[in-house]
Amino acid sequence: MRDTTIAAIATPPGRGGVGMIRISGAGSARVAADLCRFSEPDFTPRQARLSRWFDAGGELLDAGILIYFPAPNSYTGEDVVELQGHGSPVLLQAILERLFELGCEPAEPGEFTRRAVEHNKIDLSQAEAVAACIDAATLRAGKQAQRQLQGEFGLMIETLMQDLTGLVAHVEASLDFPEEEIPDLYFSRLAERMRGQVLEPIRRLLASARLGERLFDGAVVAIIGAPNVGKSSLLNLLAGRERAIVSDIPGTTRDILEVDFEVHGIPVRLADTAGLRDSSDEIEREGVRRATRAAEEADAVIFVADASRPETWTHRGRADLYLMNKIDKADIEPPAGFLPVSVRERNGVDLLRDRLAGILGDLDVSGEDVLVTRERHRQALGQAAELIENGLRRLTGEEELDLVAMDWRRAWSSLGGILGIGDVEHILDRVFSDFCIGK
Numbered sequence: 185m186r187d188t189t190i191a192a193i194a195t196p197p198g199r200g201g202v203g204m205i206r207i208s209g210a211g212s213a214r215v216a217a218d219l220c221r222f223s224e225p226d227f228t229p230r231q232a233r234l235s236r237w238f239d240a241g242g243e244l245l246d247a248g249i250l251i252y253f254p255a256p257n258s259y260t261g262e263d264v265v266e267l268q269g270h271g272s273p274v275l276l277q278a279i280l281e282r283l284f285e286l287g288c289e290p291a292e293p294g295e296f297t298r299r300a301v302e303h304n305k306i307d308l309s310q311a312e313a314v315a316a317c318i319d320a321a322t323l324r325a326g327k328q329a330q331r332q333l334q335g336e337f338g339l340m341i342e343t344l345m346q347d348l349t350g351l352v353a354h355v356e357a358s359l360d361f362p363e364e365e366i367p368d369l370y371f372s373r374l375a376e377r378m379r380g381q382v383l384e385p386i387r388r389l390l391a392s393a394r395l396g397e398r399l400f401d402g403a404v405v406a407i408i409g410a411p412n413v414g415k416s417s418l419l420n421l422l423a424g425r426e427r428a429i430v431s432d433i434p435g436t437t438r439d440i441l442e443v444d445f446e447v448h449g450i451p452v453r454l455a456d457t458a459g460l461r462d463s464s465d466e467i468e469r470e471g472v473r474r475a476t477r478a479a480e481e482a483d484a485v486i487f488v489a490d491a492s493r494p495e496t497w498t499h500r501g502r503a504d505l506y507l508m509n510k511i512d513k514a515d516i517e518p519p520a521g522f523l524p525v526s527v528r529e530r531n532g533v534d535l536l537r538d539r540l541a542g543i544l545g546d547l548d549v550s551g552e553d554v555l556v557t558r559e560r561h562r563q564a565l566g567q568a569a570e571l572i573e574n575g576l577r578r579l580t581g582e583e584e585l586d587l588v589a590m591d592w593r594r595a596w597s598s599l600g601g602i603l604g605i606g607d608v609e610h611i612l613d614r615v616f617s618d619f620c621i622g623k
């Protein structure tokens with residue numbers, strides 16, 4: 185950790201009502217006093233104080249609220265000063281330059297939060313939740329990030345690590361006894377507890393990862409089908425606005441058209457495509473090529489057919505959801521696997537949303553569950569599960585007990601990596617490189 189006093193603008197670039205500069209480190213109060221041209225840094229802790237900030241020549245740069253948070257009761261755990269001035273990029277930059285003249289160093293991306301981790305204010309999973317909160321594209325994602333930030337997920341991991349430690353201690357204790365003195369039941373009970381208390385909860389967490397990661401990473405969904413079946417109408421309906429041109433002329437859509445919307449809190453980029461058919465028109469042919477590629481690259485594909493035209497019902501490529509549109513027009517029993525809808529009359533659309541969310545991972549997890557939201561966490565949990573299983577196999581196979589203990593200790597370290605415990609310098613570097621400056 186750098187032993188410096190750092191400063192950065194914490195509000196986003198651009199003009200705004202308020203702009204904030206954050207300072208953290210042992211020199212915070214001193215540089216803030218110098219900025220205000222006070223002889224002594226005699227700030228009352230955690231009290232908002234109206235103050236004026238000057239450049240080196242004594243000219244006023246801005247006036248605003250200054251708050252001093254002495255260590256350890258601050259965001260970073262160090263002495264922190266927050267300056268809330270006007271949201272003017274030029275004035276904020278000039279104040280920041282002045283702070284650098286007074287001895288501050290520019291903060292690196294995420295350095296304030298990293299310092300919070302290094303001073304044990306929060307664990308690493310909470311630090312990641314800070315970034316996730318800021319990046320959340322939907323309310324559901326934001327709420328999930330909040331729960332992680334409050335430490336619910338971290339607490340689960342910590343509990344698992346404690347249970348694991350207890351069970352490893354049992355294995356290690358038994359190393360001191362000759363095998364014939366250990367009752368047969370001893371190890372099967374141990375294995376049972378490992379499965380119930382540690383492995384099962386890890387498996388449940390892993391099962392939530394598909395939805396958890398989707399909530400933050402989003403999904404690309406392509407709509408495909410024959411011309412004139414209502415693909416663009418469906419896009420408009422789901423997007424909630426008239427984004428795509430709709431007409432009864434087949435071949436209306438040529439290029440790919442994308443809109444962002446959300447389904448059950450999952451951010452979705454929806455791509456409308458050209459109707460699939462053989463065409464002599466060069467532009468339309470290119471449209472069809474692009475449609476095919478979009479379907480290949482999408483996370484999920486919705487195939488749309490027209491109930492009144494059976495020739496539109498067959499689809500040879502991949503699709504995850506089959507819609508029979510225009511059921512208002514034709515009184516037919518749709519073929520198996522098709523969801524009947526009428527985009528025009530908004531029939532079946534709620535069910536369509538549910539099914540789409542299900543395809544994207546919103547299945548077995550309730551809204552109340554804590555989810556695994558990061559690939560990093562999923563990998564660490566997966567690795568822990570594997571090591572625990574290895575140990576369990578060895579335990580029942582009555583192999584060397586010290587190898588069992590070693591597997592399980594490694595599983596413990598793997599879980600520890602999630603919280604930033606152990607030798608994690610390289611993990612910290614990777615995690616914080618995704619942050620914005622000032623956070």
Ligand SMILES: Nc1nc2c(ncn2[C@@H]2O[C@H](COP(=O)(O)OP(=O)(O)OP(=O)(O)O)[C@@H](O)[C@H]2O)c(=O)[nH]1
Nearest residue numbers: 411412413414415416417431435436437459527528
């Ligand atoms: N009756 C009825 N008509 C619909 C329905 N959905 C769409 N249509 C009509 O079908 C025609 C074609 O709709 P589009 O959304 O442009 O179809 P598309 O699949 O995008 O067509 P292309 O872009 O040409 O491939 C329009 O006249 C729509 O108003 C529906 O549920 N019922």
Ligand SMILES: [Mg+2]
Nearest residue numbers: 415416436437
């Ligand atoms: Mg269209």
